[in-house]
Amino acid sequence: xxxxxxxxxxxxxxxxxxxxxxxxxxxxxxxxxxxxxxxxxxxxxxxxxxxxxxxxxxxxxxxxxxxxxxxxxxxxxxxxxxxxxxxxxxxxxxxxxxxxxxxxxxxxxxxxxxxxxxxxxxxxxxxxxxxxxxxxxxxxxxxxxxxxxxxxxxxxxxxxxxxxxxxxxxxxxxxxxxxxxxxxxxxxxxxxxxxxxxxxxxxxxxxxxxxxxxxxxxxxxxxxxxxxxxxxxxxxxxxxxxxxxxxxxxxxxxxxxxxxxxxxxxxxxxxxxxxxxxxxxxxxxxxxxxxxxxxxxxxxxxxxxxxxxxxxxxxxxxxxxxxxxxxxxxxxxxxxxxxxxxxxxxxxxxxxxxxxxxxxxxxxxxxxxxxxxxxxxxxxxxxxxxxxxxxxxxxxxxxxxxxxxxxxx
Amino acid sequence: xxxxxxxxxxxxxxxxxxxxxxxxxxxxxxxxxxxxxxxxxxxxxxxxxxxxxxxxxxxxxxxxxxxxxxxxxxxxxxxxxxxxxxxxxxxxxxxxxxxxxxxxxxxxxxxxxxxxxxxxxxxxxxxxxxxxxxxxxxxxxxxxxxxxxxxxxxxxxxxxxxxxxxxxxxxxxxxxxxxxxxxxxxxxxxxxxxxxxxxxxxxxxxxxxxxxxxxxxxxxxxxxxxxxxxxxxxxxxxxxxxxxxxxxxxxxxxxxxxxxxxxxxxxxxxxxxxxxxxxxxxxxxxxxxxxxxxxxxxxxxxxxxxxxxxxxxxxxxxxxxxxxxxxxxxxxxxxxxxxxxxxxxxxxxxxxxxxxxxxxxxxxxxxxxxxxxxxxxxxxxxxxxxxxxxxxxxxxxxxxxxxxxxxxx
Numbered sequence: 171x172x173x174x175x176x177x178x179x180x181x182x183x184x185x186x187x188x189x190x191x192x193x194x195x196x197x198x199x200x201x202x203x204x205x206x207x208x209x210x211x212x213x214x215x216x217x218x219x220x221x222x223x224x225x226x227x228x229x230x231x232x233x234x235x236x237x238x239x240x241x242x243x244x245x246x247x248x249x250x251x252x253x254x255x256x257x258x259x260x261x262x263x264x265x266x267x268x269x270x271x272x273x274x275x276x277x278x279x280x281x282x283x284x285x286x287x288x289x290x291x292x293x294x295x296x297x298x299x300x301x302x303x304x305x306x307x308x309x310x311x312x313x314x315x316x317x318x319x320x321x322x323x324x325x326x327x328x329x330x331x332x333x334x335x336x337x338x339x340x341x342x343x344x345x346x347x348x349x350x351x352x353x354x355x356x357x358x359x360x361x362x363x364x365x366x367x368x369x370x371x372x373x374x375x376x377x378x379x380x381x382x383x384x385x386x387x388x389x390x391x392x393x394x395x396x397x398x399x400x401x402x403x404x405x406x407x408x409x410x411x412x413x414x415x416x417x418x419x420x421x422x423x424x425x426x427x428x429x430x431x432x433x434x435x436x437x438x439x440x441x442x443x444x445x446x447x448x449x450x451x452x453x454x455x456x457x458x459x460x461x462x463x464x465x466x467x468x469x470x471x472x473x474x475x476x477x478x479x480x481x482x483x484x485x486x487x488x489x490x491x492x493x494x495x496x497x498x499x500x501x502x503x504x505x506x507x508x509x510x511x512x513x514x515x516x517x518x519x520x521x522x523x524x525x526x527x528x529x530x531x532x533x534x535x536x537x538x539x540x541x542x543x544x545x546x547x548x549x550x551x552x553x554x555x556x557x558x559x560x561x562x563x564x565x566x567x568x569x570x571x572x573x574x575x576x577x578x579x
Numbered sequence: 580x581x582x583x584x585x586x587x588x589x590x591x592x593x594x595x596x597x598x599x600x601x602x603x604x605x606x607x608x609x610x611x612x613x614x615x616x617x618x619x620x621x622x623x624x625x626x627x628x629x630x631x632x633x634x635x636x637x638x639x640x641x642x643x644x645x646x647x648x649x650x651x652x653x654x655x656x657x658x659x660x661x662x663x664x665x666x667x668x669x670x671x672x673x674x675x676x677x678x679x680x681x682x683x684x685x686x687x688x689x690x691x692x693x694x695x696x697x698x699x700x701x702x703x704x705x706x707x708x709x710x711x712x713x714x715x716x717x718x719x720x721x722x723x724x725x726x727x728x729x730x731x732x733x734x735x736x737x738x739x740x741x742x743x744x745x746x747x748x749x750x751x752x753x754x755x756x757x758x759x760x761x762x763x764x765x766x767x768x769x770x771x772x773x774x775x776x777x778x779x780x781x782x783x784x785x786x787x788x789x790x791x792x793x794x795x796x797x798x799x800x801x802x803x804x805x806x807x808x809x810x811x812x813x814x815x816x817x818x819x820x821x822x823x824x825x826x827x828x829x830x831x832x833x834x835x836x837x838x839x840x841x842x843x844x845x846x847x848x849x850x851x852x853x854x855x856x857x858x859x860x861x862x863x864x865x866x867x868x869x870x871x872x873x874x875x876x877x878x879x880x881x882x883x884x885x886x887x888x889x890x891x892x893x894x895x896x897x898x899x900x901x902x903x904x905x906x907x908x909x910x911x912x913x914x915x916x917x918x919x920x921x922x923x924x925x926x927x928x929x930x931x932x933x934x935x936x937x938x939x940x941x942x943x944x945x946x947x948x949x950x951x952x953x954x955x956x957x958x959x960x961x962x963x964x965x966x967x968x969x970x971x972x973x974x975x976x977x978x979x980x981x982x983x984x985x986x987x988x
Contacts, residue, residue, distance in 0.1 A: 175628055175859050178852055180612045181621055190845055193614050201610040201849060203589045205602050205783050207927045212590060219584055239785055240649045240826060241844040247826045270808030275825045319808075368845055374614050376648055376785060376847025399679030399728075399933060414823060416684045417649060417656045435650040436599055436777055438785025440610060441850065443587055450584050518616045524808060 183512070184539065186548045187520035188318040188493050189346065190368035190375050191536045193444075197373045200447035205439045209431065216446060217427060217437070223449035227348065227371075228363060228381045229457065230355035235381040236427040237445050239438040242345040242366030244418070245378030247275050249341055249362045250312070252390050252413050252420035256280030259308040261338075263294045265324055266317030267523045268343060276312065279414065284308060290320045290525055293488050296328040303336045310339045316347035319523045321495040321532060322488050323351060330359020339386055345369060348379070349452050350464040350492040350536055361386040370464060370492055372537025373448035377441040380420075387424065394421040400433055465491045467540040470572040471533060474549040477571035478556065478563045483530045492540065495522070495530040499561050504528050507555055515551035542576050592921070593948070595957045596929035597727040597902050598755065599777035599784050600945045602853075606782050609856035614848045618840065625855060626836060626846070632858035636757065636780075637772060637790045638866065639764035644790040645836040646854050648847040651754040651775030653827070654787030656684050658750055658771045659721070661799050661829035664820050665689030668717040670747075672703045674733055675726030676932045677752060685721065688823065693717060699729045699934055702897050705737040712745045719748045725756035728932045730904040730941060731897050732760060739768020748795055754778060757788070758861050759873040759901040759945055770795040779873060779901055781946025782857035786850040789829075796833065803830040809842055874900045876949040879981040880942060883958040886980035887965065887972045892939045901949065904931070904939040908970050913937050916964055924960035951985050 185191045206213050217236075224235045238245040250272075254260060260281040262272050265288055273283050284306035286294055294313070303311065311333050316323040326342060333340040341362045344353055348363075350370025355363050361383040367373030382390070393410035396402070413419045417435060426434040452460055468491040472482050475496055483495030498504045504521060508531065511517045519533045533552075535545055549568040557563050594600045615622050626645075633644045647654040659681075663669060669690040671681050674697055682692050693715035695703050703722070712720065720742055725732040735751060742749040750771045753762055757772075759779025764772050770792040776782030791799070802819035805811070822828045826844060835843040861869055877900040881891050884905055892904030907913045913930060917940065920926045928942045942961075944954055958977040966972050 175632065175862075178609050178612050178625070178856060180615055180625075180852075182613050183615050183619070185614065185616055187616055190614050190617065190848060193849075198611045198849075200587050202607045203587050204591050205594065205599050205777070206589055206592050207594055207596055207929070208599065210592070210921070210927065216587070216589075223584065240653065241847060243844045244649065244826050247824065251824075267808040271806060271825075274806040274808075278821060278823050278825050366845065368614070374847065374849040375845040376850050397680060397683040399676040399683075412687060414687050414689075415656065415660075416680075416687050417653050418826075435652045436775065436784040438650060438783065438850070439599060440602075440607075440783040440853070441785050441847070443589075444849070446584075447587065453584075512619070518619065520616070 181516060184517045184544060184547065186533050186535060186539060186544065187518045188532050188534050189536060191372070191534060191539050193374050194372040194448065194451055194538050196451060197444050197447045200443040201440045203443050208437050214431065216442060220442060220446040220449065221427065223446060223453055224379045224381065226453045227379070227449050227457065228355045229353065229357065230381050232355065232381045232383055234387050234424050235379070236423060237442060238378040238380055239435065239441065240378055241375050242364065242378050243271065245364035245380045246272070246343055248418035248420055248423070249364050249380060250275050251279045251415045251418050252393070253310055253339060253341065253362065253386065254279040254281040255411050257282060258310065259284055259306050261286060261302045261306055261308045261311040263299065263313035263324060265293055265314065265320060265322055266290055267319035268314040268317045272312050272314065272343065291322060291484050293322060293324045296332060299329050300332050303332065303338055308338055310341060312341040314343045315353065316351060316490040318346045318490070318493050318532065319526065320484065321490050321493045322484050323347060323490045325488065326358050326360070334359055339389065346493070347490065349460060350540065351490065352461050355381055367445055367448050370536045371448045371452060373444050377438065377445040379445065382420070390420045390424065396422060396432060402432065464536070464540045466576060467535040467545050468492065468494060470542065470545045470576040471535055471549070473575035474545070474568035474572035477567040478553060492536045493532050493534040495532055497530055498528065502559055502561055504531060507531070507559060510555045511551060514555070517548055517551050545572055590925060593926045593953060593956065595942050595944060595948060595953065596927045597941050597943050598945065600781065600943060600948050602783050603781040603857065603860055603947050605860060606853050606856045609852040610849045612852050617846050623840065625851060629851060629855040629858065630836065632855060632862055633788045633790065635862045636788070636858050636866065637764045638762065638766065639790050641764065641790045641792055643796050643833050644788070645832060646851060647787040647789055648844065648850065649787055650784050651773065651787050652680065654773035654789045655681070655752055657827035657829055658773055658789060659684050660688045660824045660827050661802070661822050662719055662748060662750065662771065662795065663688040663690040666691060667719065668693055668715050670695060670711045670715055670717045670720040672708070672722035672733060674702055674723065674729060674731055675699055676728035677723040677726045681721050681723065681752065700731060700893050702731060702733045705741060708738050709741050712741065712747055717747055719750060721750040723752045724762065725760060725899040727755045727902050727941065728935065729893065730899050730902045731893050732756060732899045734897065735767050735769070743768055748798065755902070756899065758869060759949065760899065761870050764790055776854055776857050779945045780857045780861060782853045786847065786854040788854065791829070799829045799833065805831060805841060811841065873945070873949045875985060876944040876954050877901065877903060879951065879954045879985045880944055880958070882984035883954070883977035883981035886976040887962060901945045902941050902943040904941055906939055907937065911968055911970055913940060916940070916968060919964045920960060923964070926957055926960050954981055
């Protein structure tokens with residue numbers, strides 16, 4: 171018997187976890203635009219505009235800025251499979267779970283991982299980066315900017331210079347920070363950066379922006395091997411080894427996004443519209459203003475949590491501005507608290523991974539949720555739930571402290 | 580200076596090409612639902628419902644039926660990279676461009692391609708399949724069901740039995756036919772089939788359904804290697820070689836879609852909603868009724884084209900029911916005709932690839948466009964454009980013939 175399938179009716183939940191977060195209403199509306207053909211002039215025009223918007227979001231002049239049709243990790247894999255040739259030494263900075271994900275992907279692409287580890291909650295100092303490069307002579311160095319598993323952001327400003335000095339390509343996974351914390355692709359000497367829409371950019375998961383420097387593109391295009399069936403016999407092919415993936419072949423994707431427009435996959439039209447709208451909203455707000463808004467939301471959130479006598483995880487100097495870790499108080503059931511937040515208040519907060527699983531909650535304030543009302547609502551609910559669970563909290567203190575910390579508009 | 584970015588304002592074009600086609604309005608609305616957290620019970624419930632809907636669309640009892648977050652070719656790559664181990668012999672049936680795409684992906688996954696070629700427009704007879712299996716002793720046989728480049732559909736009903744007889748896994752790319760032509764995963768003995776939303780399912784590109792038989796799953800799970808950072812130390816890992824991709828690792832995706840729910844990528848929530856709604860619409864219509872509607876639209880389209888004294892490409896017995904090839908008449912400029920269709924009538928028709936580039940137009944009628952009004956509008960416009968270009972056509976004949984061929988409702 172055919173089961174019944176009800177009309178889609180998703181709850182209007184406030185997503186204050188580590189992402190995805192709530193989508194800007196303009197982005198939801200953008201996805202309702204009519205789909206058009208993938209080589210139509212309006213479509214290619216939309217792709218070109220989207221590339222220009224993401225240049226501004228990434229703070230780069232990189233011509234080769236485009237979208238990968240998949241989640242944030244799809245763009246990570248596209249970058250790594252296109253940059254790595256089997257046997258290549260790759261230095262991986264690991265400050266949390268997403269550093270382990272980079273390890274995983276580098277290994278599957280055939281790279282040899284040279285790991286630089288720090289305890290969770292800490293970041294890698296520049297001299298350790300230099301030492302690792304000198305020791306391992308890598309062709310590529312990869313790291314995560316903000317690792318949400320530890321709510322910590324790796325400082326990047328000094329690493330790019332070290333990489334250039336040693337002729338090492340520098341890849342950064344900016345999934346959790348792009349649009350929410352200062353990120354300077356060109357000024358920091360980053361060769362390839364990738365992200366997703368579902369965190370500080372206020373879009374849905376499923377489209378992943380990427381930007382590539384000229385020196386990265388030169389290396390990628392040396393591996394250009396257009397697929398049979400659409401190859402132009404006059405187009406020069408690369409001498410380098412074939413990229414191991416077709417879907418993630420950045421040489422073909424660069425071509426698809428260029429005036430040459432050799433057909434590749436069918437661009438995810440509705441997600442393109444979402445990505446364009448999310449970037450347009452960010453550019454209209456201004457990247458500096460957007461970063462400042464996230465920082466302000468973070469300060470207010472931290473002030474509120476401290477006013478409840480809770481401990482905030484990590485180091486003030488390297489804490490992400492968009493996800494805050496809160497240490498679970500002694501005797502408190504962390505899963506029960508999360509469930510009550512969801513069922514009684516329709517607010518999502520999340521746990522963490524590995525050594526921090528069950529030890530901290532993570533409360534995010536990203537994109538449309540990095541605002542005063544969302545922070546205050548979350549703190550009010552959190553206080554009520556913790557009080558109900560027997561945690562000694564001064565009622566009203568968190569919201570008052572956060573309002574004061576937010577300051578005058 | 581910051582360039583100006585206008586509000587998204589896409590034309591309401593009638594997409595009668597080879598896909599993407601127009602999206603059902605219910606699917607566009609479904610994407611506007613609020614995003615929720617990826618482990619929330621409403622989210623996992625939505626994933627389970629979507630799996631059940633695609634079982635009905637694929638006509639299968641396969642438990643392991645899920646979505647790949649990417650375009651149709653993302654699902655092809657997920658299937659092939661998870662099934663192929665480097666050095667494996669893979670028989671590839673090639674009836675057009677998309678057979679060449681399979682070759683490309685098999686090769687990049689490390690497989691050894693054993694190609695069975697036929698001239699474009701023809702299909703591979705079952706005895707050649709058997710001969711190829713006997714000759715090459717492959718572990719996997721792959722083919723495209725409907726290759727839109729030639730508007731031809733490979734008959735599949737007899738191939739599955741041959742594969743099982745020789746213990747060969749059978750993969751089919753059903754991107755262009757699922758929901759528009761009879762497709763019987765279980766009855767035809769298909770082990771893995773993949774598709775996209777943007778053709779006969781009437782959704783946007785960017786989400787790709789896949790279904791897997793138990794014997795395919797056994798082979799995939801023998802290669803289970805959960806990523807470090809989220810691996811449960813008690814979970815049994817496979818003895819087989821690690822799958823070369825993380826994003827497309829079907830062992831991890833099967834887990835993510837199962838009650839074990841080990842976290843993988845962030846599911847593309849809005850595209851999940853689109854995929855669910857598209858399948859729900861198909862299941863509500865009934866697969867048999869939907870196939871019959873596409874066949875009827877095809878008959879009407881062909882009748883109209885023949886009434887204009889045009890030649891229809893390919894063989895009546897193996898012609899796809901959703902895309903029709905029309906031979907470009909002598910002396911006619913095929914690009915000019917396509918441009919006039921778009922600019923004067925807001926209707927997209929497309930060219931083809933390789934040996935058929937510039938030789939045929941392809942006119943599709945898929946999903947919401949496989950209806951009488953869309954077929955009649957297209958034929959009326961096509962007649963007017965061809966007449967204006969000096970092709971001798973009897974005015975009014977195409978629409979009248981198509982109306983007659985459609986028959987009474």
